[in-house]
Amino acid sequence: MYTDSASTAPPTKPRVDSEVGKLRTVLLHRPGAELKRLTPRNNDKLLFDGVPWVDRAQAEHDAFAEVLRGRDVEVLLLADVLREALDDSRAHSAGVTTAVDERKLGTQLADALRSYLSTVDPAGLADVLTAGLTFEELPVAEGASLVRRMHHAHDFAIDPLPNLLFTRDSSAWIADRVAIASLSMPARRRETSVLDLIYAYHPRFRASARAYGAHSAPVEGGDVLLLAPGVLAIGVGERTTPAGAESLARSAFAEGLAHTVLAVPIAQDRATMHLDTVCTMVDSDAVVMYPAIRDSLTAFTLRPQDDTVAVSGPAPFLEAAANAMGIDRLRVIDTGLDPVTAEREQWDDGNNTLALAPGVVVAYERNAETNARLAHAGIEVLPIAGSELGSGRGGPRCMSCPIIRDGDQFTATSD
Numbered sequence: 001m002y003t004d005s006a007s008t009a010p011p012t013k014p015r016v017d018s019e020v021g022k023l024r025t026v027l028l029h030r031p032g033a034e035l036k037r038l039t040p041r042n043n044d045k046l047l048f049d050g051v052p053w054v055d056r057a058q059a060e061h062d063a064f065a066e067v068l069r070g071r072d073v074e075v076l077l078l079a080d081v082l083r084e085a086l087d088d089s090r091a092h093s094a095g096v097t098t099a100v101d102e103r104k105l106g107t108q109l110a111d112a113l114r115s116y117l118s119t120v121d122p123a124g125l126a127d128v129l130t131a132g133l134t135f136e137e138l139p140v141a142e143g144a145s146l147v148r149r150m151h152h153a154h155d156f157a158i159d160p161l162p163n164l165l166f167t168r169d170s171s172a173w174i175a176d177r178v179a180i181a182s183l184s185m186p187a188r189r190r191e192t193s194v195l196d197l198i199y200a201y202h203p204r205f206r207a208s209a210r211a212y213g214a215h216s217a218p219v220e221g222g223d224v225l226l227l228a229p230g231v232l233a234i235g236v237g238e239r240t241t242p243a244g245a246e247s248l249a250r251s252a253f254a255e256g257l258a259h260t261v262l263a264v265p266i267a268q269d270r271a272t273m274h275l276d277t278v279c280t281m282v283d284s285d286a287v288v289m290y291p292a293i294r295d296s297l298t299a300f301t302l303r304p305q306d307d308t309v310a311v312s313g314p315a316p317f318l319e320a321a322a323n324a325m326g327i328d329r330l331r332v333i334d335t336g337l338d339p340v341t342a343e344r345e346q347w348d349d350g351n352n353t354l355a356l357a358p359g360v361v362v363a364y365e366r367n368a369e370t371n372a373r374l375a376h377a378g379i380e381v382l383p384i385a386g387s388e389l390g391s392g393r394g395g396p397r398c399m400s401c402p403i404i405r406d407g408d409q410f411t412a413t414s415d
C-alpha cells in the first residue's frame with residue numbers, strides 16, 4: 001500500500017503526503033501593501049487583532065523565509081507566482097473579472113474599472129488583486145458615477161486581502177493534488193480566486209490536478225492535517241463546516257488520496273479558528289497540543305464504503321488518530337505547564353509549528369515554555385520572531401503551504 005520515493009534527486013513535482021516529511025518547496029506570502037490597509041476601524045472585520053507595524057512584519061517574514069532557505073527549502077513567494085501567472089493573457093483577463101464586483105460598484109463604474117485594469121501590467125494587477133483599491137485610488141475618469149460620488153474616499157472599491165499571509169488556509173496539497181479552499185469568512189473569500197489563477201495558469205502548476213471544488217462547502221487548509229500518508233484529520237468548527245469536511249473526504253476517497261479521514265469537532269471560537277491552532281505534528285508520531293482539549297477532543301472516523309462514506313465514532317481523538325495511522329500511540333507534548341501559560345501560548349500560536357522534517361520545527365520564539373517542552377521531548381526548535389506577524393493570529397504553520405515534502409507516499413490499492 002505504501003511505496004518509498006525512489007530517487008534521491010530533489011523532487012520537482014508537487015506532492016505532500018504528511019505533515020513532517022522533509023520539506024522541499026513551500027509557498028509563502030511576504031506581507032505587503034495589503035497590511036497597510038488595516039486600521040482600528042477595519043481590523044476586526046479583516047481578521048487582525050491589531051494594526052501591525054508593516055516594515056517589522058516584513059523583516060520578521062524575511063527572517064522566517066531565511067530559516068527555511070537555510071534548511072534547503074525552496075521558498076516560492078505568492079506575489080511572484082501570481083505575477084508570473086498573470087503573464088498569461090487568459091489569467092490576466094480572469095484576474096480582472098474576479099477583482100471587479102459589479103454588485104458593489106454598479107455597472108457604470110465596474111465597466112470603467114474593468115477597462116482600466118485590462119491595461120495594467122501583470123505586476124500592477126497582482127498589486128491590485130492583493131492590496132485592493134480605494135475609491136480615492138480609482139484612476140478612472142468616470143467621476144460621475146453615483147457610486148463613486150457617494151462612497152467615502154477611503155472605502156474599498158476592491159477589498160484588500162491581508163490574510164493572504166496565511167497561505168496554509170487558501171490551498172492545501174493532498175498527495176499530488178491541490179485543494180483550493182472555499183474560505184468561510186467574507187474577508188477571505190476572494191483569496192480563492194487568487195489561488196485559482198496561480199494554480200490554473202502558472203507554468204509550474206497548470207498541469208496539476210485538483211482535489212476539491214473551490215466553490216464547494218467551506219474547508220480551510222488550517223483545518224486539514226495530513227497525519228500520515230493516507231490519513232487526514234479535518235477540523236470542523238468556526239471555518240470548516242461538516243458539509244465541507246464530508247465533501248473533502250468524499251473527494252479524497254474518490255481520487256485515491258486517503259484511506260481514512262477523521263472529522264474533528266473544535267470549538268467555534270476565534271482562539272481555535274482552525275485545528276492547527278490547537279494541534280500540529282512535530283514528528284511522525286508526535287503532536288504539540290493544547291492541554292485543555294487533550295482529553296476532550298474527539299473524532300468521527302470516515303472510511304470509503306462502496307460509493308458512500310462510512311462514519312463511525314465519535315471516539316477520543318488521540319485513539320482514533322493512532323488507530324488510523326497504524327501506530328500504538330500518538331505522543332503528545334503540551335503547550336505550557338500551568339493553565340494560564342498554556343492559554344497564553346495557545347493564543348500566541350505555540351501549537352502552530354511548521355515541521356521541516358521529522359522532529360524539526362519552526363516555532364514563534366515568544367512561546368518559551370512550549371518550545372522548552374518541545375526541546376525536552378527531543379524536538380529541534382528553530383525559533384522565529386513573530387510579534388508583528390502574530391497580530392493576524394497565525395503562526396509558522398498558518399503562514400506556509402507545503403508544496404513538496406519527501407517521504408512515504410500513499411497509493412490507493414483496489415483491495
Ligand SMILES: NC(=[NH2+])NCCC[C@H](N)C(=O)O
Pocket residue numbers: 046047048163166168169188221222223273274276277392393394395397398
Ligand atoms: N491556519 C491558521 N490557523 N490560520 C490562521 C488565520 C488567521 C487569519 N487572521 C484568519 O482569521 O483567518
